[in-house]
Amino acid sequence: MQSDQIKQHNHENCVTTALTQAAQLCTERGVQLTAIRQQVLELIWADHHAVKAYDLLERIKPLQSAAKPATIYRALDFLREQGFIHRVESLNAFIGCCDLKTTHEQLLLICKQCENVEERHADLVMQALSQELQNANFLVHSKAIEIHGICGHCTQEKNTVVSA
């Protein structure tokens, strides 16, 4: 999903793909995509915004009246372990992973205006980063690369409005 596609796209596809692939991977891995876990994943995929844990808690209560913080955090832990979602460290929030089929590095572009979060592979950046880490003799466990700013779509909208 590229930034110029986030605002005009068939989001049903995103949701269907994410849910279908997650279910398939769970079967393959012999782990359970329980009702709660699936519901949390669906709620995260409501749009391309990062979602906060306690917002998820409010949203799942109609479906799971017994839901408590632990309910959500456990589901989030599971979904993260399975690679179905990412945690956005700089927002204390979560987004669905856009590419479940390939292991990949995550570069997150977080728009302050529309709040969409775009996940990019950015292979050249990752190559340069790998080189740098090798130079530093640093053994990587995990990476968080999060860029805050204004996405292309929002910039364009703004310009359009100004010039109109």
Next chain:
Amino acid sequence: MQSDQIKQHNHENCVTTALTQAAQLCTERGVQLTAIRQQVLELIWADHHAVKAYDLLERIKPLQSAAKPATIYRALDFLREQGFIHRVESLNAFIGCCDLKTTHEQLLLICKQCENVEERHADLVMQALSQELQNANFLVHSKAIEIHGICGHCTQEKNTVVSA
């Protein structure tokens, strides 16, 4: 400060430099490096670990018995605005900035073993990243690039122990 230098170095220099330059920049900018702010900065520079706000609160209490969370967070806000410290998003913690004199991108290498945080400029990575962001038509406000793993020094120690 490169990773192979963090464990064997004259840390007094780090502290003195950081404090001196901060004081100088405050004068230049006409802002106040008050006692509280300076003490917080000194506490952050106790070592090269990331420090949590509430740890700072405990540590400053002998000096500022009236200190409350707001005391710390205000000082942290000030120090961040002035560029004297960075927030480590993935740790909810703070480190001193190693290079006050030049505006720079921050790539943080966070060792899970010794807990040292190394700040690197990584110009090639930043170049690649700038290109990627330009391609995405994304207007940057801030970046958080945080790598977790094992630093070179700790890897070497481990190997030494194993081979001994």
Next chain:
DNA sequence: CTTATAGTTGTTACAATATAACATATCACA
């Protein structure tokens, strides 16, 4: 079918991180 086991969820309590709001004090400068 029974039962052992691992995995999942319910539930309560609490820890850790961060901010709001307003009062008071201090600083810098006229």
Next chain:
DNA sequence: TGTGATATGTTATATTGTAACAACTATAAG
């Protein structure tokens, strides 16, 4: 010295996240 801006004191509360243990459920071997 007065005055507005800046900084701090103080109380309360919001937000984010875990620990611990009990109860329930799926699974598979016997």
